[in-house]
Amino acid sequence: MALTPITKRLVPDDVFDQLLGEVVDGSLSAGDTLPSERRLSELLGVSRPAVREALQRMSATRLVEVRHGGATTVRDFQRYAGLDLLPRMLVRDGELDPTVARSIIEARFAIAPGVARMAAERIGRADEHTRRALEEALGTLAAAGDPVARQHAALAFWDAIVDIADSIVFRMMFNNLRLAYEPALEALAPLLDGEVSNLDGYREIRDAVVDGLGLAAQGAATDLLRPATEAMVDFLDALQDEPDEDEPAEDGPGKDEGEAR
Incomplete structure (x- = not known):
């Protein structure tokens, strides 16, 4: 899970957005278990209440299943999420x-x-x-x-x-x-x-x-x-x-020919 620290002035919305991105992009798959609140707060550099609020939002949008005293499990958003999630999904980052x-x-x-x-x-x-x-x-x-x-x-x-x-x-x-x-x-x-x-x-x-x-x-x-x-x-x-600017360009024919020789 590629989580990055968040500045406190942006919590808890950014916590939710980052977790949402992990679910929608497939980095977190249906059935995966999220780290504990304490571990998430350490990974993200935010307070546990901020993480807890973000997880409550995730639960409200049916992206995760939160079990009291147990694990928080990712759900298949394409089967459980509603139209209320669309604004968050259309523009991300x-x-x-x-x-x-x-x-x-x-x-x-x-x-x-x-x-x-x-x-x-x-x-x-x-x-x-x-x-x-x-x-x-x-x-x-x-x-x-x-x-x-x-x-x-x-x-x-x-x-x-x-x-x-x-x-x-x-x-x-x-x-x-x-x-x-x-x-x-x-x-x-x-x-x-x-x-x-x-x-x-x-x-x-x-x-x-x-x-x-x-x-x-x-x-x-x-x-x-x-x-x-x-x-x-x-x-x-x-x-x-459109190709991603961060992705290397595909090898041209010249390189292939050189390797063949």
Whole structure:
């Protein structure tokens, strides 16, 4: 386990982040036993209460199983963790994780059209305040003067769509996806600006929802999201494939030929 000392001003969040990184990266596998609180505090250079709080957070996010008077065991995070972990996983050590970002973009494309359809089918339940929020978000989007402002306006538009859909599960999913996305919003905004600049696409969704046309709302959302989704996935795949600067370059043909001689 490659743990490094932490300055006290950053505890206990950094303790949690470092343990999380070990679990997500696979340095700690499901079934592994963590060192004792005392040993972890020695390895990290922090107090035992800070370690204890971090372990409690790990337990709350279902990353470990803490047994009173016994060992703390790592769980398989892909089977036990919830969407609340996404914000922590997307940006770690100040860097975007392309794999997690790709999953969020793909989830958005898979879920949003269905939410738009549900909103259209349930528009009759929406109160005047919720309907007005949709119009206000569209107006804000039209007036936004830069990519970041347009991103925030687009999030407000989808927030209103989720409210109209009136599903507590979709609401919680949206909340967590938004929390995961917002830390990387400024970095990703230029790549998604073509989408949030497509006012006609948003108006088509709005019109279909207001008119109660479920299939039309679903199709309009799919048409709006598809181009940026495909572009983002290509970008993130390329980012993931970039060689690590710390890794030595692969041997060229000259070296192989020399060794052959």
